[in-house]
Amino acid sequence: MLKIEGLTAEVEGKPILKGIDLEVPDGEIHAIMGPNGSGKSTLSYVLAGRDGYEVTGGTAHFNGVDLLGLEPEERAAIGVFLAFQYPVELPGVGNANFLRTALNAQRRARGEGELDAMQFLKAARARLKELQMSEEMLKRGVNVGFSGGEKKRNEVLQMALLRPKLAILDETDSGLDIDALKIVADGVNALRAPEFSSLVITHYQRLLDYIVPDRVHVLMAGRIVKSGGPELAKELEATGYASVQAAA
Amino acid sequence: MPAVAETLDTVQSVTEGTYKWGFSTDIEMDFAPKGLNEDIVRFISAKKNEPQWLLDWRLKAYATWLKMDEPTWPSVKYPKIDFQDAYYYAAPKVKSGPKSLDEVDPELLKTYAKLGIPLKEQAILAGVEGAGDSPSEGGRMPIAVDAVFDSVSVATSYKARLAKDGIIFCAISEAVHEYPELVRQYLGSVVPQGDNYYAALNSAVFTDGSFVYIPKGVRCPMELSTYFRINAKSTGQFERTLIIADEGAVVSYLEGCTAPMRDENQLHAAVVELVAMDDAQIKYSTVQNWYPGDAEGRGGIYNFVTKRAQCRGARSKVSWTQVETGSAITWKYPSCVLLGDDSVGEFYSVAITNNHQQADTGTKMIHVGKRTTSTIVSKGISAGKGQNTYRGLVRVAPSASGARNHTQCDSLLIGDQCGAHTVPYIENRNMTAKVEHEATTSRIAEDQLFYCRQRGLSEEDAVGLIVNGFCREVLKELPMEFAVEAQKLLQISLEGSVG
Numbered sequence: 001m002l003k004i005e006g007l008t009a010e011v012e013g014k015p016i017l018k019g020i021d022l023e024v025p026d027g028e029i030h031a032i033m034g035p036n037g038s039g040k041s042t043l044s045y046v047l048a049g050r051d052g053y054e055v056t057g058g059t060a061h062f063n064g065v066d067l068l069g070l071e072p073e074e075r076a077a078i079g080v081f082l083a084f085q086y087p088v089e090l091p092g093v094g095n096a097n098f099l100r101t102a103l104n105a106q107r108r109a110r111g112e113g114e115l116d117a118m119q120f121l122k123a124a125r126a127r128l129k130e131l132q133m134s135e136e137m138l139k140r141g142v143n144v145g146f147s148g149g150e151k152k153r154n155e156v157l158q159m160a161l162l163r164p165k166l167a168i169l170d171e172t173d174s175g176l177d178i179d180a181l182k183i184v185a186d187g188v189n190a191l192r193a194p195e196f197s198s199l200v201i202t203h204y205q206r207l208l209d210y211i212v213p214d215r216v217h218v219l220m221a222g223r224i225v226k227s228g229g230p231e232l233a234k235e236l237e238a239t240g241y242a243s244v245q246a247a248a
Numbered sequence: 249m250p251a252v253a254e255t256l257d258t259v260q261s262v263t264e265g266t267y268k269w270g271f272s273t274d275i276e277m278d279f280a281p282k283g284l285n286e287d288i289v290r291f292i293s294a295k296k297n298e299p300q301w302l303l304d305w306r307l308k309a310y311a312t313w314l315k316m317d318e319p320t321w322p323s324v325k326y327p328k329i330d331f332q333d334a335y336y337y338a339a340p341k342v343k344s345g346p347k348s349l350d351e352v353d354p355e356l357l358k359t360y361a362k363l364g365i366p367l368k369e370q371a372i373l374a375g376v377e378g379a380g381d382s383p384s385e386g387g388r389m390p391i392a393v394d395a396v397f398d399s400v401s402v403a404t405s406y407k408a409r410l411a412k413d414g415i416i417f418c419a420i421s422e423a424v425h426e427y428p429e430l431v432r433q434y435l436g437s438v439v440p441q442g443d444n445y446y447a448a449l450n451s452a453v454f455t456d457g458s459f460v461y462i463p464k465g466v467r468c469p470m471e472l473s474t475y476f477r478i479n480a481k482s483t484g485q486f487e488r489t490l491i492i493a494d495e496g497a498v499v500s501y502l503e504g505c506t507a508p509m510r511d512e513n514q515l516h517a518a519v520v521e522l523v524a525m526d527d528a529q530i531k532y533s534t535v536q537n538w539y540p541g542d543a544e545g546r547g548g549i550y551n552f553v554t555k556r557a558q559c560r561g562a563r564s565k566v567s568w569t570q571v572e573t574g575s576a577i578t579w580k581y582p583s584c585v586l587l588g589d590d591s592v593g594e595f596y597s598v599a600i601t602n603n604h605q606q607a608d609t610g611t612k613m614i615h616v617g618k619r620t621t622s623t624i625v626s627k628g629i630s631a632g633k634g635q636n637t638y639r640g641l642v643r644v645a646p647s648a649s650g651a652r653n654h655t656q657c658d659s660l661l662i663g664d665q666c667g668a669h670t671v672p673y674i675e676n677r678n679m680t681a682k683v684e685h686e687a688t689t690s691r692i693a694e695d696q697l698f699y700c701r702q703r704g705l706s707e708e709d710a711v712g713l714i715v716n717g718f719c720r721e722v723l724k725e726l727p728m729e730f731a732v733e734a735q736k737l738l739q740i741s742l743e744g745s746v747g
């Protein structure tokens with residue numbers, strides 16, 4: 001379970017998160033929606049531990065572990081995964097090499113055995129098949145020369161291989177065609193399990209037709225101003241954020 | 249004796265009471281006294297029982313060196329070297345061959361272990377009797393190793409296998425006796441004695457190195473390899489390597505080196521000469537990881553190397569690949585003189601400078617023959633307070649119609665106290681030649697590190713991964729086993745460079 005209480009954070013001295021309270025019980029998927037610049041990505045970076053996103057108050061625990069006290073790679077090893085809004089390019093680093101290095105680093109940290117090249121390839125092929133992606137994906141440099149949609153798919157491939165316990169998807173649906181959207185949703189749904197939870201950040205109700213959330217939260221100006229069931233997303237699509245603001 | 253030498257000798261004898269050794273009678277000792285003079289040159293030559301012509305050659309080089317000045321043009325700074333404060337000859341104590349690894353100096357074995365040399369090859373290196381008679385197990389291509397410990401080649405392996413093809417691979421001191429006509433014909437023919445200050449010094453006092461001759465039409469069946477190590481205090485290292493690939497011959501040579509921790513700066517001035525005849529191919533790969541000095545820059549190796557290849561024959565090809573991670577100072581420009589028509593020169597380089605390391609390295613491609621082509625790929629990585637300079641010369645002679653060069657020079661900066669500099673010289677004297685130069689400078693971005701760490705990599709692993717990605721074009725030129733070693737090295741040498 002992810003439990004965030006009174007979380008405040010600033011970037012370059014500017015307060016962005018102004019007191020977030022949020023609970024995502026095991027096995028649940030929650031959606032976060034909100035206008036541009038409201039702090040959605042900031043929340044995801046704070047949870048993942050990015051430098052420069054300074055926590056000024058509050059707590060965040062995952063399965064009882066104080067997330068904020070861990071290095072980013074330690075958070076990854078206990079199962080926190082962030083699908084980036086803007087995936088980063090690593091020139092010259094092969095995707096397969098990157099994925100295997102990451103997977104083995106996590107396994108090592110958890111005291112599990114490492115996968116050799118053959119075992120890894122087998123696992124990677126299985127995931128590629130599930131996600132209807134070509135094996136070419138493994139041979140290319142990490143995100144280098146990828147189209148916007150391919151980068152997002154690559155994030156989902158990484159998630160599928162790393163099998164996180166908490167997946168934060170930051171606008172993974174943006175820029176995807178309708179087929180790719182289904183693939184992304186399949187990727188998340190495939191991970192659904194009693195010990196898996198997810199935060200899905202999105203601007204569009206459309207994704208939530210495929211990944212049906214247990215709860216929907218509206219983040220505005222660094223605070224969660226409204227929460228509800230899946231129907232809240234539909235409401236927002238119809239009325240926009242202005243009505244929420246007025247009510248809050 | 250030239251006047252300058254005489255003066256030096258006088259100063260020497262005054263300052264050092266024990267100076268006057270009877271060298272001709274005292275060649276039983278393992279060290280020559282500190283300092284450099286004509287007698288030391290004679291001592292080295294006598295120690296190796298060299299023929300008169302080689303002694304004369306050394307003395308001529310010594311006289312030339314005395315008249316030369318230390319170069320000041322490279323972008324490196326270091327305290328003035330006192331050439332009289334170093335030993336010019338040192339040899340490990342030689343007993344007759346040990347019967348097993350148990351009898352080998354444990355310190356030596358420790359160094360092998362750090363180098364990751366398999367046990368079987370350790371035994372061969374250490375000169376264990378009978379160890380080199382059967383090929384190594386595991387089915388992989390065996391590597392023939394000629395180990396240079398300080399100044400004397402301790403062991404040469406796989407000789408029998410190579411001899412079957414008529415390939416000569418031995419210590420150059422041995423070649424002087426076994427194949428004098430070959431050595432005499434080629435020694436100094438690529439790098440003349442007076443080529444530069446350090447080449448002249450090397451020609452006077454070189455102690456040992458490798459000699460390779462691949463006969464006509466022979467493709468060398470294994471990678472030839474040398475491991476270098478510096479272990480005696482204040483020992484200047486003056487290796488001399490000579491590789492000749494006769495018509496149609498093909499050879500791949502690996503050079504790797506390491507040095508244990510030390511407190512005094514050490515001078516290393518090697519000379520490597522390569523000769524490729526018609527249709528011959530030489531691939532020369534180096535992984536250099538000598539002691540770079542501590543975090544404050546104290547105690548590293550000074551590496552002043554002259555490496556040059558002559559593509560004498562038509563369609564001949566020489567490829568230099570180097571991964572330079574060590575040394576306090578690196579001054580090195582592996583070069584190709586492309587004489588034969590359609591000959592090809594390549595230079596692939598990764599140079600890392602961390603902490604206080606300084607590297608001024610690059611290449612010279614001299615196009616003389618028609619339609620000669622050269623490729624330069626240089627990757628410079630600077631971290632800490634490291635300073636990295638690429639210095640390259642592409643010269644196209646009037647005769648080199650249709651010559652082509654492509655140069656790619658990329659710099660990667662880690663942190664904000666390091667520097668990268670690119671100094672390309674292009675001299676094109678033929679209208680039909682095409683010379684291209686591209687250069688980029690980049691930094692490891694914070695978002696790249698965070699992306700990797702979010703996926704579970706430690707910061708150091710992330711830097712290693714990104715750096716290896718940056719160097720990929722060069723690393724892929726290395727023979728497989730060497731590439732793996734090089735990747736580890738890149739990572740080790742950048743430890744502590746971030747965070």
Ligand SMILES: Nc1ncnc2c1ncn2[C@@H]1O[C@H](COP(=O)(O)OP(=O)(O)OP(=O)(O)O)[C@@H](O)[C@H]1O
Binds near residue numbers: 036039
């Ligand atoms: N590195 C930064 N430097 C300065 N300001 C920043 C930085 N990162 C975020 N901000 C500011 O913090 C606020 C929240 O940004 P954030 O990226 O979290 O918004 P978001 O909700 O994800 O928006 P979007 O829907 O457009 O992705 C914005 O005003 C943004 O300009």
Ligand SMILES: [Mg+2]
Binds near residue numbers: 040041042171
């Ligand atoms: Mg965002």
